[in-house]
Amino acid sequence: MHCCYQRILTETINNIQVDYTVIRTSPSLIMNSRTSAQDVIRCDLCETAVVQMHCDTCLVNLCKACVGEHASTDPSKPHKIVDFKDRKFTTIYPNCRSHNKEKCKMYCKQCNIPVCINCLESNQHLSHELSKFLQALDEKKDMIIKERNELNDTIYPTYQDIASDVQKRMRYLEKDYGDLATAIKKHGDDLHREVDKLVEKLKAEVDEMKNMQLQTLQKHLDEINKSVSEIKNEIDSIDVAVDSNDISKLFSFTSVMNRHKDLPGKIVPNLPKFAFGRIQGEELGKLFGSLSSSSSTLYKHGYRMTTRQKSPETGSSPPIKQLLDEPEIATTIETGYGYLYNVACLNDEDIWTSGEDRTMKLFSINQGSLLQSITTKSGNAKSNIAVTKGGDLVYTDTNDRTVNIVKNEKIEEVIRLQEWRPKGVCSTSSGDLLVIMDSKDDKQTKVVRYSGSIEKQTIQFDDEGKPLYSPSYRYLRNVTENKNLNICVADDGTGAVVVVNQAGKPRFRYTGHISALENKPFYPRGITTDSQSRILIADMNNDCVHIIDQDGQFLRYIDCGLTEPWGLCTDTNDNLFVAQWENKQVKKIKYLT
Incomplete structure (x- = not known):
């Protein structure tokens, strides 16, 4: 059984193209510590100039000024200098974690790690599902690209739409709370007007009562003043009669004393009393009106995924907006x-x-x-x-x-x-x-x-x-x-x-x-x-x-x-x-x- 597995393993490894020496990736993804924020790649020798050339033999990025210096460092090698854009794009296999000097050219799907030939010969991955490293790399890359596309085309625009919806709700909330505050103030103003009307009505009633009682007292005063005038006239008549030598005036005097001894009645006004309504703070609040409590409800499935519309190609119609x-x-x-x-x-x-x-x-x-x-x-x-x-x-x-x-x-x-x-x-x-x-x-x-x-x-x-x-x-x-x-x-x-x-x-x-x-x-x-x-x-x-x-x-x-x-x-x-x-x-x- 072991011999059969070893034979299959050997044939699989022999089918792998082992002549890959340059990293297998797009130049747009190459980046190192000397790369700027705009992904500008620098020369590996001078570390300052922008890369223009590449040595396919040594896998070194070069500016034009450093090409001669690089070629002279090891004249025994056939340095193949090409434009950076024309460099080879192949794969540098990773070093094995367990066997430092070995390159990993296979991938164990069960352990989810790259493995070398020594790992396979040690039977650590016996009966595990294996694949070529490049195949696993392509599968991983496809998975990552698929995830990126879903993030970019679906999840990201969905979150943008959700953020826009929340901002819109915030604007609506500002408006609705403003309308609510305005309505409360209007209600208060209406009540103030009703209270003012009631105050004016009660003040008018007070004025009317006062005027009626003043009229009554004035009438009574007029009657008393009339009696005072009559008494004064009577006194004057008596004085004239007493001081006169005319005896007939004395004998013609008629007493009116008894008529004025019956004093007028006394009128005492009784003021109306105002029964002040006693309304406590809570009762006033109930009378005026009250607010219900506010709340926010979280709907876990309140949003649906949206897909970003692709940019229209040249000459095509823009997306329809209603x-x-x-x-x-x-x-x-x-x-x-x-x-x-x-x-x-x-x-x-x-x-x-x-x-x-x-x-x-x-x-x-x-x-x-x-x-x-x-x-x-x-x-x-x-x-x-x-x-x-x-x-x-x-x-x-x-x-x-x-x-x-x-x-x-x-x-x-x-x-x-x-x-x-x-x-x-x-x-x-x-x-x-x-x-x-x-x-x-x-x-x-x-x-x-x-x-x-x-x-x-x-x-x-x-x-x-x-x-x-x-x-x-x-x-x-x-x-x-x-x-x-x-x-x-x-x-x-x-x-x-x-x-x-x-x-x-x-x-x-x-x-x-x-x-x-x-x-x-x-x-x-x-x-x-x-x-x-x-x-x-x-x-x-x-x-x-x-x-x-x-x-x-x-x-x-x-x-x-x-x-x-x-x-x-x-x-x-x-x-x-x-x-x-x-x-x-x-x-x-x-x-x-």
Whole structure:
């Protein structure tokens, strides 16, 4: 039995390719103590220069400067120097734990360790399931990659979704507790009003009782004063009679004494008494109302695994996002302008804004703090803004008739016009600039595509030679490019959104929706698009944003308590940013799932 096992073992080992000498792994995984945080591999000799070459004979990584030194160290060897990217990728077998000088070329699945030929000859792994080391290595690698993929594609995005859900619940909790506190205060205010009413009622009753008793006493006093006057007159008559020599007056005197000896009655007012209601603290609490206890319930199976969507391949459609039933305001940013006109996303963290002064401001979205201010080169106010694909700020200067770009905080003039005034600007997916402009006499409007300062295309008339856009001498204009390369203009002069294709041919006009929120005329100001090629339009008159699809069909409104929305933009996650004209705020709104 032992001889048979030994023969099978010998044949298995002989089938192993023993000429592997270089580590069998991808160069992207090679790393040692001299490797930087960016996985840069250093020369094994000088330990400072970046690796460029490799000796397949000695398995040494080299920079070009150290190749000669390495070759001269042992001239007897046929040093095979190759480019680092062309080095051999094979396996260095691990040393055996029990037999230091032996390489492990087999793997014991039962003991879960690599083993050498001496281990096998010692019968330590007799009847154990064995496999070639490379096979075990591949199986282990496959298992690790599978686990990594599951972590990356399922578990990691699930935890991200859970974290997002918890944050959302925290926001809801803040709102709900705020609503609860407001309701309690309102209840208290209502009770205060009821108590005030009761106090006023009781005070009125007190005044009425007082007045009635005062009237009674006054009547009694009037009667007494009348008697006092009569008695005084009687005394005067007696004095006259007594002092007179006329005897007839004395004999004509009639006594009235008995009539005044019967004194008037005494009226003593009895004051009403107020029985104060005695309510102890606990009783008052019960009377006012009480809170139930709060609690949090842990549902062990409250979440389900989600799988990360693969990045769409070039030319494929983006993942479909649905409109939320109730859009949510995520952030409000105070800008401090006199009037706020436009907003443009620099990235998912920061936004540029412009208003009715000469300063363009960069704000942190999450902090709401001012990061940077840029003043227009001419000092003129009212600039329209956009951000290029490279992240540079572009702005129009209507009075100076220029379009400018800000690079490293330095302003460069890109376009200077003579007979036209630039109003709005946007950066396209190809890197071109679309500029909407009005003529000097305010009678014409057109959209011009520029590559740098070179005019490539003019869009002004339809197929019948009629103007596509109305002139607007007063306000800034807004233009954007959709994901399907349509060009969309918010034409406030005619109260319409005018959409043409890439060639400048008219596609449709959107003139608002019949059931506008406030039933006022459609007044489009800002315009932007999202990843689904939907078009979003700021309707300043109706304090809302219209959402239409790429063919001009109305989908829904976003109001969220907006007031006079003007500028719009969306970030890479399809969050909407709304610049509100008079209250100078930018609101970040989540409106897609």
